[in-house]
Amino acid sequence: MLRLILFSLSSIAFAQEINLDITGDSNDVYIHQINSNKTITVDVDGNNTILNLEQKDSGMHSITLDVIGDDVDASVLQQGSGNHTATIGLENAGGAIDFELNQSGTTDKSHTSSTICYVTAGCSVSYTQND
Numbered sequence: 300m301l302r303l304i305l306f307s308l309s310s311i312a313f314a315q316e317i318n319l320d321i322t323g324d325s326n327d328v329y330i331h332q333i334n335s336n337k338t339i340t341v342d343v344d345g346n347n348t349i350l351n352l353e354q355k356d357s358g359m360h361s362i363t364l365d366v367i368g369d370d371v372d373a374s375v376l377q378q379g380s381g382n383h384t385a386t387i388g389l390e391n392a393g394g395a396i397d398f399e400l401n402q403s404g405t406t407d408k409s410h411t412s413s414t415i416c417y418v419t420a421g422c423s424v425s426y427t428q429n430d
Contacts, residue, residue, distance in 0.1 A: 314335050314336035314337070314338070315332045315335050315336065315337045315338065316337075316338040316339075317330055317332070317338070317339050317340070318339075318340045319339075319340065319341045319342070319343075320342045321341075321342070321343045321344070321345060321348075322343075322344045322345060323344075323345045324345045324346045324347050324348075324368075325345075325346075325347045325348075326343065326345060326347070326348045326349070326350075327348075327349045328341070328343075328348070328349070328350045328351070328352075329350075329351045329352075330351070330352050330353070331353045331355075332353070332354045332355065333354075333355045333356075334355065334356065334357060335359075336358075336359040336360075336361075337354045337355075337359060337360050337361060338360075338361040338362070339352055339354070339361065339362045339363075339364075340362075340363045340364075341362075341363070341364045341365070341366070342365045342366075343365070343366045343367070343368060343371075344367045344368060345368045346368045346369045346370050346371075346394060347368075347369075347370045347371075348366065348368055348370070348371045348372070348373070349371075349372045349373075350364075350366070350371070350372070350373040350374065350375075351373075351374050352364075352373075352374070352375045352376070353375075353376045353377075353378075354376070354377045354378060355377075355378045356378050356379050356380060357379070357380045358379075358380045358381050358382040358407075359382045360377040360378075360382055360383050360384060360402075361384050361385075362375055362377065362384070362385050362386070363385075363386045363387075364385070364386070364387045364388065364389075365387075365388040366388070366389050366390070366396070366398075367390045367391075368390075368391065368392075368394070369391050369392055369393060369394020369395065369396075370394045370395055370396075371389070371391070371394075371395070371396045371397070371398070372397045373389075373396075373397070373398045373399070374398075374399045375387075375398075375399070375400045375401070376401050376403070377401070377402045377403060378402075378403045378404075379403050379404045379405055380404070380405045381404070381405045381406050381407035381408075382407045383402045383403075383407050383408040383409060383428075384408075384409045384410075385400055385402065385409065385410045385411070386411045387400065387410075387411065387412045387413065387414075388412075388413045388414075389413070389414045389415070389416075389422070389424065390414075390415040390416075391415070391416055391417060391418070391421055391422065392417055393417055393418050393421060394418075394421065395421050395422070395423070396414075396416065396421065396422045396423070396424070397422075397423045398414075398422075398423070398424045398425065399424075399425045399427075400425065400426045400427065401427045401428075401429065402427070402428045402429065403428075403429045403430070404429055404430040405430065406430055408428045408430075410426055410428065412424075412426070
């Protein structure tokens with residue numbers, strides 16, 4: 300089991316970046332970044348995973364997420380002032396996936412997605428872009 304909590308506070312001078320590759324079951328990951336350009340890349344192969352990714356304000360954000368597994372609960376919030384982006388891949392083998400993306404304001408945004416859900420009632424996927 301992996302329980303990871305990362306807070307990346309930044310002065311304007313630093314671009315933030317977190318790359319994470321997890322293989323295994325029962326993982327809790329919480330990443331909270333605040334300012335500068337930001338980026339998060341996550342790759343999880345495993346079941347019973349909870350992911351909470353937040354980036355916050357002023358622009359540029361990113362996030363690439365690739366999750367293969369059952370019983371996954373993932374939430375991504377990017378927030379304001381524009382730029383955003385996301386690239387998401389979700390795949391299950393029968394267990395539930397609950398995923399929510401909220402990008403927020405002021406304009407820019409983007410989003411690409413790929414969800415493979417092998418059970419009709421097995422996936423709840425929500426994309427909100429706001430403004």
